[in-house]
Amino acid sequence: MTKRLILGQTLSFADDPFRVPVDAAVRHERRGAVLVEDGRIAALGAADTLRTDHPDAELTDHGDALITAGFVDAHAHYPQTAMIASWGKRLIDWLNSYTFPEEMRFGDPDYATEIASRYFDLTLSNGTTTACSYATIHPESVDAYFEQAQRRGLRALAGKTCMDRNAPKGLQDTPASAYDDSKALLKKWHGTGRMGYVITPRFSPTSTPAQLEALGALWAEHPDCLMQTHLSEQTDEIAWVKSLFPEARDYLDTYEAFGLLGANGLYGHAIHLEPRERDRLREVDAALIHCPTSNTFIGSGVFDMAGLTAAGHRVGLATDTGGGSSFSMLRTMAAAYELGQLNGSALHPAQLYWLATQGSARALRLDDQIGNLGIGMEADLVVLDLASTPAIAQRAARADDLWEALFPTIMMGDDRAVQSVYVAGDPVRMA
Template sequence: MPDLLLGQTLTFAADPFAEGPAAARHERHGAVLIDGGLIRASGPAAELRAAHPQARVHDYGQHLISAGFVDAHVHYPQTAIIASWGKRLIDWLNTYTFPEETRLADPAYARTIAARHFDLTLAHGTTTACSFATIHPASVDAFFAEAQSRGLRALTGKTCMDRNAPDGLRDSAQSAHDDSKALIDRWHGVDRLSYVITPRFAPTSTPAQLEVLGALWAEHPGMLMQTHLSEQTEEIAWVRDLFPAARDYLDVYEAHGLLGPGALFGHAIHLTDRERARLREVGAALVHCPTSNSFIGSGLFDLAGLKGEGQRVGLATDTGGGSSFSMLRTMAAAYEIAQLRGTAVHPAALWWLATAGSAGALGLGDRIGTLAPGREADLVVIDLASTPAIAQRAAQANDLWEALFPTIMMGDDRAIAAVWVNGSPVVPQAPQLCASQ
């Protein structure tokens, strides 16, 4: 029997960065019809109720029904160390990240962290995440097995590092290739799971490792490749020292076969003009991580400029370098960083980034990210009056955007009234802590 969700609905027919708020489709009294894990129709509630009288009705009143949030760059192994006091990127990695990632060599601990990650992200309305794992194949198995058990669309890959990392977190060029290949064979395309080839970033991979990962990607051209690019100025200088023959940071990846339309580059803050032109030319995707960029002091992403020149851009929490599991908070941070660069990003563009924009960056725009018929039924239902502060501001709203913007700027998990995954309602579990923590 199909399910009919009633409430306000919001989806996108185009990119609001190009088309403005008119790219959005809002129904004040809307509905979404779900059957067999897919969205079959969306539109005015009266029309869909009349056309589908047999459907089970779920009336969400004035709540807003949207495609679920899509987090395009996370580090699930860092779940337990989110909001750790630190200095700059390299200090933070050495002090917190690498010791914690070493713990995921234990498959049981990896399973615990994977479950906790999905408990937390689902509670915040995130229905798809593209994550880095650790060098341990068991960390990939844990993430995918947990996502599979919940029916989620999820993406990850073994993080490859064969230098400039501590004992217990280094592999080799050969093991990076062999482990990744075995994990691809085991998981890629199973249910709603996708493998992503994952060199951490240029400083932690030798040229030999980058070369074999580029060759592996060439063997699987429909697959994604994710890494980091130009996050901090010290990092860029380090790359220059390690790869003196490269024209710039991006050239390191391109020289080793790691640049193309399926490439995902996290951060991409301090890009040269040549890098920007080349990224646009090949159709790679840039992933904006605003809470992380401010938390670790990386810099101000040029959202307006990059979108204005035609770059593909997604949005991400970058947890645990990012300071929140919430895509609402991430949208708010993107707005604040854009303001510091002199641009006020419209709420329609922010919401698009967290849904259709990130889905497009992951090459999944034909499957998730909007309420269009045929898309997978991953949905979030938003309470636009979830706290007294938000409610009193939303009560004065003259249109949808004035009603939605307070939730973007001040909302948290209390705003998540319901989550649907693959056509079924999900009740997020309370996060469970390890006895040792």
């Protein structure tokens, strides 16, 4: 197998910058290199040292560009790709007006394949090398997503979205079919190559207690799988949940009562949490997924990043496309910074970048495989041009350190900043 030596600035994490000082959390090589063999990182260090030690390696020099782990999007809806940036609705109306009519089309395998292919082309062009997505109720939508991910060699996660009420008849399954379809897809895809199946009740308003119980039973049978759903995104949604589950202590209890609260749970949004919910989520070590562009676009609210991370919650970062308004994790980091400012907490660039890579990988229980530069890690990499536009270049030129050089790209960067992407060590998008 050919060895590949990739040169440039390198950025990796030795620890969580929310827990320890930035200088202790980050490893930066001004002139660094990553050695890739068999799809994994075999060595990491100074460029001159690795060039001397591995003279036979195929060499790619990215100059002053920054090499990091590829971005990890911890919550997305790939079937909403074609309807991203749809105008002017609150969550429930937005679902009925835009989302559900589009998702009706995914029983057609050709259409599902078309959108899945487009989705991965868009995410790769923005430097995202792993995504965790909701599909639709159609098994064909899950197959299309995983098939397209496999074609590109990506690590990918997804699950059939289960709904048996409060959705159009053409988007409803049943408790039995939700269980049966999900189990069949899990057996087909989970652990196949780099694929991971995620048990996926959309959210408690669109599942009856019987369906939630069936999916809780499936999760109990396959506890190594992740489970993803939505939690406390908007205040009117919470009121709706209370009307549908009058016996529940709170929104989280509508999952907990049916076996859908656990350490491998991914709870999207989690903006308007009650104290008991915060405590229980922390007790079980569940992951909370912050979706900032979606929270602003749909007017949901401000996620308590500072309070939740200080309390020890695992937090991932996500685009939530198409409720989120961008496929770019750079734009997502920028929105997280802006919401943090509104909440009185200025996130450091290291914290933002950690959320988009190692933090999201940790939320997905994959931080031993992806989301960081480290020996033995899968070689999914993004290479960023830190002077990709005139506005960014003129600001970065004044930088006194890495963070001043990187922050303008976080705040103003887009796919033009993505110079190259490597998936399992192979270049898939070169400038």
